[in-house]
Amino acid sequence: MRPSDWAYPYDSSGLLQWFDPRTRIISAVVLTLTALIIEKPQLLLALMISATVLIVLSGLSIRQLLYRMSAIIIFFVLLLIFLPMTAPDFTMRSLQYTTALIPEALRIGLKASTVMLFAIGLVGTIEPVSLGHAMTHLRMPEKLVQMYLFTIRYFDIFRREMQLLHTAMLARGFRPSLRICAIRSYGQLIGMLIIRSLDRSERVLFAMKCRGYHGKFYLFHHFHFHRRDAVFMTLVMCAVTGIIILEMKP
């Protein structure tokens, strides 16, 4: 993996790439909220299945999916172990495992993974720069978006700079350890990075002023809302309405 590949981790052949990023963000938000308010396990399962279908449509490989889901899987395992321990009749001495709270743990795990799957499938596969632009078009705070876009732009450069400095240390016989002198060297590395970053930010500001910057960012990119986006949105809304009606039924 090239250092900058984190920004382009998937091929864009997935069917979901056909849809406008804004459509995907809004759908993700609506579906996530629905998953959060639903309590009936059958409906949750239905939502989870639709999330899985979206993941298949997004063109993400199983390996990438597992990598992204790893945090949630670990969370789920820990939940299964520890939640039953919070039952009132559980005692450390007997270590008697009560099954009373297992369905509760399963429900929480199901909710969390459904939300995660929606986020990964719909938002996680948007190219990061497009995501920034889509956020502006959705009237997100301009400063937030700008910070996000700067992060994308300079993350790689700082990482490269840090690797260079680290290699330079290793080249001169530095051995990573927890001894005081090694920790001091790491301190110097971080200090150097901060100084370089400050210098660079000054030069970037100069570059912006050179081109007439006066506090506003303009967007070159414009998205187009197609018929297929409208269809997708309608589908999502119908599904969500249906699920909520079923949830309200006693």
Next chain:
Amino acid sequence: MNVLTVHDLYFHYRHSNPVFQGLSFELKDNERVGLTGSNGSGKSTLFQILMGFRKPDRGTINWYGSEITTESMFAEVRRKVGLLFQQPDDQLFCATVGDEVAFGPFNLGLSRSEVLHIVEETLASLNLQGYADRITYHLSEGEKRLVSLAAVLAMKPDVLLLDEPTNGLDERSKELITQHLAQLPQMMLIASHDQSFLEKLTNRRIDLNHRT
């Protein structure tokens, strides 16, 4: 007429030796001047002073016949004078090439359609057609340099200040950027160590080692 007159310039960074002690020179109309000097002789610093990013200890800077002192006057100067930075990564702060080239024209207050036209035209003039949607950090060093130049040229400046434009480029990219620069109509002040490059592009040299 002199486009730029620098008179009796003094400058030093905090806690270090003076960079300029009484530097004076001028850039006449339609002139292309090379700026030479050893490492640390202040070529980049001079460009930053000329654009108003650093304040000299003493001395005056005249652009287009009037002395420039305040930030708002320098902001006007920056509309007419384009600075190409030594490090393209410092200059290219937008995520895509299109955003990058459009940034200047948008700030000049042009309309969207005008900006789109300028972006297309500028990229085409540097043989960068189809680059508008490319991601800046995926470009090669040579491409980054050309995109930086496109971003500067999109503001249609009268004067170009070029800080080591061939630094760190391979022979082919160097050749390419030399060709593009040679075709441009602008007046230029070019800082470089590359003597043959300066010979091709400039009609006069200023050596900072001997002037200060």
